[in-house]
Amino acid sequence: MPFAGLAAVLAVALATGAPGLLVFPLFLILVLYVALFDDRSQVVATGSAAALAILVLAIRQLGQTSNLATAVFEVAVLGIVAGSVHEVVRHWREAEAKSEKKAEDLESVDERLRMTLEAATIGLGMVAADGRWLQVNDKLEAILGRGSDELVHMSLLDVTAEADRRAVDDALGQLGRREIVRWESEVQQARPDGSRSPIALAMAAISDHGADEPLLLVQETDISARKRLDAMRDAVVGVRQVIVSASSWEQAAPVLLGSLCTHLDWDLAQYWGADDDRRSLSLQTSWHKDGLNIDLDDPVRNLSIQAGGGLIGRAWQSGVANAIDDLAANDYEQAGAERVAGLRAAVAFPVIGGGLTIGVIELLAREVRHSEADLVSMLSTIGAEIGQFIQRAATAQALRRSEADHRAIYERSPIGIARVSGDGELLEGNPALLLMLEHDIETMRSQAWPDLLRAYDQAAGRARLAPLLAGIADQRGIQIRAATGGGRWLWLQLTATSIPDMSGRPEHMLVMVEDVTTVREAQDRLAEALDAQRGAFATLEKLDRTKTEFLSIVSHEFRTALTGIQGFSELIRDGGLETDEVRAYGGYIFNDADRVNRLIGDMLDLDRMESGRMSIRLADVDINEVMSDVMARASSSSSIVAEFKADLDPRLPIVAGDRDRLVQVVTNLVNNSVKYSPDGGTVTLSTRADGGFALVSVTDTGLGIPADEIEHVFERFRRVRSGAAQSIPGTGLGLTIVKQIVEMHGGKIWVESAVGHGSAFHFTVPLAAEHATPLQRRHA
Amino acid sequence: MPEPAAVGYGSSVVLVADDNEVAQRLCRRVLEKAGYQVLIAGDGQQAVDIALAQNPNLILMDVAMPTMDGLEAMRQIKAARPEMRVVIASAHSMANDRERFLAAGADDVLSKPFRLGDLVAVVARLTAKPSA
Numbered sequence: 001m002p003f004a005g006l007a008a009v010l011a012v013a014l015a016t017g018a019p020g021l022l023v024f025p026l027f028l029i030l031v032l033y034v035a036l037f038d039d040r041s042q043v044v045a046t047g048s049a050a051a052l053a054i055l056v057l058a059i060r061q062l063g064q065t066s067n068l069a070t071a072v073f074e075v076a077v078l079g080i081v082a083g084s085v086h087e088v089v090r091h092w093r094e095a096e097a098k099s100e101k102k103a104e105d106l107e108s109v110d111e112r113l114r115m116t117l118e119a120a121t122i123g124l125g126m127v128a129a130d131g132r133w134l135q136v137n138d139k140l141e142a143i144l145g146r147g148s149d150e151l152v153h154m155s156l157l158d159v160t161a162e163a164d165r166r167a168v169d170d171a172l173g174q175l176g177r178r179e180i181v182r183w184e185s186e187v188q189q190a191r192p193d194g195s196r197s198p199i200a201l202a203m204a205a206i207s208d209h210g211a212d213e214p215l216l217l218v219q220e221t222d223i224s225a226r227k228r229l230d231a232m233r234d235a236v237v238g239v240r241q242v243i244v245s246a247s248s249w250e251q252a253a254p255v256l257l258g259s260l261c262t263h264l265d266w267d268l269a270q271y272w273g274a275d276d277d278r279r280s281l282s283l284q285t286s287w288h289k290d291g292l293n294i295d296l297d298d299p300v301r302n303l304s305i306q307a308g309g310g311l312i313g314r315a316w317q318s319g320v321a322n323a324i325d326d327l328a329a330n331d332y333e334q335a336g337a338e339r340v341a342g343l344r345a346a347v348a349f350p351v352i353g354g355g356l357t358i359g360v361i362e363l364l365a366r367e368v369r370h371s372e373a374d375l376v377s378m379l380s381t382i383g384a385e386i387g388q389f390i391q392r393a394a395t396a397q398a399l400r401r402s403e404a405d406h407r408a409i410y411e412r413s414p415i416g417i418a419r420v421s422g423d424g425e426l427l428e429g430n431p432a433l434l435l436m437l438e439h440d441i442e443t444m445r446s447q448a449w450p451d452l453l454r455a456y457d458q459a460a461g462r463a464r465l466a467p468l469l470a471g472i473a474d475q476r477g478i479q480i481r482a483a484t485g486g487g488r489w490l491w492l493q494l495t496a497t498s499i500p501d502m503s504g505r506p507e508h509m510l511v512m513v514e515d516v517t518t519v520r521e522a523q524d525r526l527a528e529a530l531d532a533q534r535g536a537f538a539t540l541e542k543l544d545r546t547k548t549e550f551l552s553i554v555s556h557e558f559r560t561a562l563t564g565i566q567g568f569s570e571l572i573r574d575g576g577l578e579t580d581e582v583r584a585y586g587g588y589i590f591n592d593a594d595r596v597n598r599l600i601g602d603m604l605d606l607d608r609m610e611s612g613r614m615s616i617r618l619a620d621v622d623i624n625e626v627m628s629d630v631m632a633r634a635s636s637s638s639s640i641v642a643e644f645k646a647d648l649d650p651r652l653p654i655v656a657g658d659r660d661r662l663v664q665v666v667t668n669l670v671n672n673s674v675k676y677s678p679d680g681g682t683v684t685l686s687t688r689a690d691g692g693f694a695l696v697s698v699t700d701t702g703l704g705i706p707a708d709e710i711e712h713v714f715e716r717f718r719r720v721r722s723g724a725a726q727s728i729p730g731t732g733l734g735l736t737i738v739k740q741i742v743e744m745h746g747g748k749i750w751v752e753s754a755v756g757h758g759s760a761f762h763f764t765v766p767l768a769a770e771h772a773t774p775l776q777r778r779h780a
Numbered sequence: 781m782p783e784p785a786a787v788g789y790g791s792s793v794v795l796v797a798d799d800n801e802v803a804q805r806l807c808r809r810v811l812e813k814a815g816y817q818v819l820i821a822g823d824g825q826q827a828v829d830i831a832l833a834q835n836p837n838l839i840l841m842d843v844a845m846p847t848m849d850g851l852e853a854m855r856q857i858k859a860a861r862p863e864m865r866v867v868i869a870s871a872h873s874m875a876n877d878r879e880r881f882l883a884a885g886a887d888d889v890l891s892k893p894f895r896l897g898d899l900v901a902v903v904a905r906l907t908a909k910p911s912a
Contacts, residue, residue, distance in 0.1 A: 548874075551874075552872065552874050555871070555873060555874070556844065556870075556871045556872055556873075557871075558871075559871030559873060559891075559892045559893055560800055560803070560844075560871040560892060562892070562893040563800070563802070563803050563806065563871065563892040563893040563894070564800070564802035564803065564806060565893070566893035566894075567803075567806040567810070567893060567894070567896060568802075568806060570895070570896050571806075571809065571810070571896070574896075588802045588805070588806075591802075592802060
């Protein structure tokens, strides 16, 4: 447009020939316009075009020199004016654009700030140095749960929980005194409904030169979400720590409840366990924070809760965690309500183990609180973990108890117990086994055990223990004889039991080893005693038979003697006898009566000796003198045909004896020798010392005793009656009495004899103690 | 042996077997006085020998005798001469002795000591002829 204007003005001027001075203002107006509203290139182009146009007009009017100079002047003015105007306009425009941009920038920062504040849960506000609220934003109102109109009448301290009030007060003081310019902390703030929330609180002093105390900018962030997450995480970690380190539920329960309360900030935790019949729950463990005024000994201890009733009953029945934000407005357990007076919020979650709800844990707090869904689900998880733990702990405890029982049995048993591998190798032996066999485990394993097993197998009548490992049990224990490490011999009773592996296949064995030595020896002794008793019975029976036999023999002897006495006396009584006959019969009667008399005397003697009623009176006896005395009397008898000979040792010491009895012995033996030497012969009496004894012998050259009779000659009523000996009279008790007397002296008697060669009877009598050495007294 | 059997009542032969001389003398004296012919044996073996050789009408047999006792002698005699009468005259007089002797085959038992009349009576009874 400026160029069209310039061209139009030039054309009119050329056509009319109007003077340049007249056209110049038009050009100037055009350039000024361009300079005002267009950019620099437009201004230069327009200015140049205008200057060219002015020069064209001036040249056309050549001749007039003044016209050209005027034109140059006009061009210069035009240039200066256009340039200046354009520069001024440009500066003005730039300033205007700058201020406009600044305004825009300011507007966007404000918006962003607003949006940030809206998006973040940050509350901002101003308080005076004493804490009075001066100004709050919406967020802060929301955080505090109070409107700004309410807050302006309150102080920062009023909304701070009591526990943190002092710290905040101190901070205000320090900031007010400008000791610090900024203070940050996490505090609890109380909301009008009584609930508390964790707040990250920051305060900064704002410079106010006009006042003595600074204003404080308060920044608050609700960190309850983070806090809750942290608390829940800590609670889970805490529960797991307790579970890991505890060995039983009883031990873990209070710690665990305490940990839950501490981490999740509850005041009281209670564990309600299902009773054995699973029909009700009863309180088993509880934990409470210090300062919680609850009577723990009230009747609620025995409170039993039924399924479905109240908070706990519901949690038990449904197996789902349940929360009550405000107990006052809900159907909390009636019976428990008194107990939990002063408590406002509760959450209960089931403890689930093995698919069953085995109990309910309940957390209670003094203030109303809203239990978030994530807390409830976290508690459900914890409930499952605790349930598993309870089950695990119960199983482990049962196992430990069982294991402990078995260990105790194994260690303490008085019976030896050996654990034996399939190869018969000793895996383990209990203390009793090692003690019993006097081995340490090494020598036991390497030496004693293999020997023991061999003996065991042998006694069981098999090659190896193998049948036992095939599950074929020994019917009973097997007794074997075994030597201990110390060389003692024991009777051991071994009883093996196969122990199956998981699949039921016999895998190893337990061998019980009992020391039955005492029992066995007692049995043996008992058997011996029984034998002895049987023997005693036999002896008694024999004695009885002997007595009967004795009676029979005695009566026979008496009756035989009486036959003559009675018969001949009857003949004499009846009369009609010759005098010679009467005399002869009287002789028979006398002899038999005498015989009966001797029989009675011998029998009484024997009875007294055997029953111990006859004692001998020991005195110093010169046995040689006894021999000589007896010999003298015997040889004086007119009817004796035998010849006597003495062979007495003159050095024979005095013996200790009863002289009368010794005379009886020697007399008896001498009479026997004479009786059984019907054809005469020699009877020799001899003595000599033999050790501590006097050896006395009476030897004859008579009939002698048949070999089969020799051992019986000292038995009562045993008389040699064969051959020539049959008519020799005697009671049959003489040698029995002799033997008794010798034995009462502590001596022995025996006989050597052969039929046709005679007999030699020998007996010994102990020497008197002080004369054990020969002849001291006699030669003194 | 018809000869001794043919002898009259008074001349029956009695064998006294006893090892006791007193008993031998007593029996001989009493039986001879009663009209019997008396033979004496000192032991069992002699009794068997004499009995079988002499065929006495009756044997008065003691039991306790050397070499062979009266019961064994009686068994041997009875085996050879079943009809021969044997009276056991024994001083064995325990409760069951009498039954024992009868069971062993004795025709009668006479316990010692005996009344002389009993001796004569038992001998008379056993030597009486069936026809008499």
